[in-house]
């Protein structure tokens with residue numbers, strides 16, 4: 554009995570570890586997905602266990618998705634919050650979840666992935682939320698997104714001041730902020 558209880562506890566810890574979005578976070582992303590157009594070639598920068606990736610893919614709005622992530626706790630950000638955190642389990646879960654979908658997985662930094670990417674309609678940034686990283690991700694996104702494409706991302710909120718600072722420096726303010734604190738900017742690079 555004790556062994557079963559221990560096993561159940563371990564499973565619960567793993568499930569908790571792999572959940573990135575609560576209900577409110579999920580609803581905001583659904584609104585964002587309803588907002589974006591159809592027939593997208595997109596990249597998600599920061600996919601974790603694939604919760605948001607799966608939502609993009611299940612919307613039927615995405616023809617091809619490039620999933621970019623290092624699956625690595627390079628600054629121990631996750632271990633600080635969840636001591637049992639293990640990125641190898643996160644990546645395995647991502648791979649398992651993605652089996653039914655046609656994606657291109659790029660296990661690398663966004664800057665290293667640029668050469669493998671075509672022009673994109675839509676880029677969703679949800680990787681490292683520190684200012685310098687978000688700034689680099691937006692700089693790289695601007696190199697790859699089409700003239701009238703969309704750049705978007707997560708955590709435009711007070712818990713992630715680096716996201717707010719970087720987004721505002723580039724764009725003034727986002728065109729839309731969703732209830733999960735996703736931000737979105739429609740580009741018009743030609744004007």
Ligand SMILES: C[S@@+](CC[C@H](N)C(=O)[O-])C[C@H]1O[C@@H](n2cnc3c(N)ncnc32)[C@H](O)[C@@H]1O
Nearest residue numbers: 573599600601604605622623624625679680681
């Ligand atoms: C907040 S999680 C992504 C959550 C996911 N979008 C979701 O909503 O389910 C952040 C992810 O970014 C990745 N990451 C952190 N720094 C990165 C970097 N410099 N380049 C690429 N990925 C990075 C981490 O490995 C982690 O999986």
